[in-house]
Amino acid sequence: MELAQLRYFVAVVEEGGFTRAGARLHVSQPGVSAQVAQLERELGQRLLDRSGRRVTPTEAGRAVLSYARAALAAVEGVRRTAEEFSGLLRGRVVLGLIPGAASAVADGFDVVEVLGAFHDEHPGVEIALSEDTSERMLAALLRRELDLAVVGLAGEPPPGVSCQVVLDEPLVAAVRADDPLVAVAVHGEIPLAALRGRALISLPRGTGLRGVLERACAQAGFAPRVDFEAAAPAVLVRLAARGLGVAVVPSGAESGAGPRADIGAGPAPGTGTGTGTGTGTGTGTGLCALRITEPRLTGRVALAWRTDGPPGPAAHTLLGRLRAQAPGRPAP
Numbered sequence: 001m002e003l004a005q006l007r008y009f010v011a012v013v014e015e016g017g018f019t020r021a022g023a024r025l026h027v028s029q030p031g032v033s034a035q036v037a038q039l040e041r042e043l044g045q046r047l048l049d050r051s052g053r054r055v056t057p058t059e060a061g062r063a064v065l066s067y068a069r070a071a072l073a074a075v076e077g078v079r080r081t082a083e084e085f086s087g088l089l090r091g092r093v094v095l096g097l098i099p100g101a102a103s104a105v106a107d108g109f110d111v112v113e114v115l116g117a118f119h120d121e122h123p124g125v126e127i128a129l130s131e132d133t134s135e136r137m138l139a140a141l142l143r144r145e146l147d148l149a150v151v152g153l154a155g156e157p158p159p160g161v162s163c164q165v166v167l168d169e170p171l172v173a174a175v176r177a178d179d180p181l182v183a184v185a186v187h188g189e190i191p192l193a194a195l196r197g198r199a200l201i202s203l204p205r206g207t208g209l210r211g212v213l214e215r216a217c218a219q220a221g222f223a224p225r226v227d228f229e230a231a232a233p234a235v236l237v238r239l240a241a242r243g244l245g246v247a248v249v250p251s252g253a254e255s256g257a258g259p260r261a262d263i264g265a266g267p268a269p270g271t272g273t274g275t276g277t278g279t280g281t282g283t284g285t286g287l288c289a290l291r292i293t294e295p296r297l298t299g300r301v302a303l304a305w306r307t308d309g310p311p312g313p314a315a316h317t318l319l320g321r322l323r324a325q326a327p328g329r330p331a332p
Helices: 003-015 018-025 029-043 059-086 111-121 134-142 180-184 208-219 233-241 313-325
Strands: 091-097 125-131 148-153 161-176 189-191 200-202 226-229 246-250 287-293 298-306
Touching: 003 018, 003 029, 003 059, 018 029, 091 134, 091 313, 111 125, 111 313, 125 313, 134 148, 134 161, 134 208, 134 298, 148 161, 148 208, 148 313, 161 180, 161 208, 161 233, 180 287, 200 208, 200 233, 208 246, 208 298, 233 246, 233 287, 298 313
Parallel strands: 091 125, 091 148, 189 287, 200 226, 200 246
Antiparallel strands: 148 298, 161 246, 161 287, 161 298
16 A cells, blocks of 8 residues: 555545546546555455546545545654754645735735745745635635635635634725715715615625625625626726726725735725715725725635645745734634
8 A cells, every 4th residue: 555545545535536636636537546446456445436427435435534634644744844853844835815915915914025035934945826716715725726825705714714814894885976876975884775786896706805795785685786897906996987887895995005905905095075965085086985884894805724734844834924924813
């Protein structure tokens, strides 16, 4: 019995098939299949049910799975301990980022600065960055395709994922100063129900902000009408300035101060007075930012990792550096 056979078996179970397991391990599908078949012959038990569209473990496979994982974890522990004694970190860390996170500095949380300092101290560690939506990255964390991720949270993290919030911003409706919403705003605020039937401009599905918006609208009894989607809040603001709809963005994004990753930007540099009965935040873009209330919506960005911990010493050390700089507290 070889460790590679156990690794392939665990990957097939977690991925639900040989092709996806091969892609994860960077091994051809026939190679994975042959190694798992050899393991089954050595044990004298069929470990996988291949009859369905998704490969699943048999009763014997489920019994073996925990021992296989424990064996792989033990070997990784031996390797990690040896590397720690040598004082030299090596390996590869895959970090997922929501669009804009690498260029943003949120309340002192600067991903690029942490990565730069980490690389200076541990040049033998390769760091791969991958941008995607929060929803897909959380799934990739659980599939062990990512070691760490900076994501937008629409609610609680899924089981198996731990988070530390690094940014929590109220959401606003960014509209042109001549928009009817400005006239009906009270003290710069509008209820969420005022967005019913309006053409909205939002981040794509799968992002934390979009999840917050859709969940709140559903609880209010209507579906948001999203006419335009874009991956960066700055683009949403430009579309709103063109009069194409109401941009739902984090407070400050309407000022053009720069995107704060998945959900927003820094505080607006100046304020003004909106028209009508209420006041809103006016900016040089000709927009007013109306705070959304009833309910009051907020968007959160968080550092996420698997609850059972990163797979190696390099990822473990980088996680510690990122958590030390993150200003927030663990998400529930």
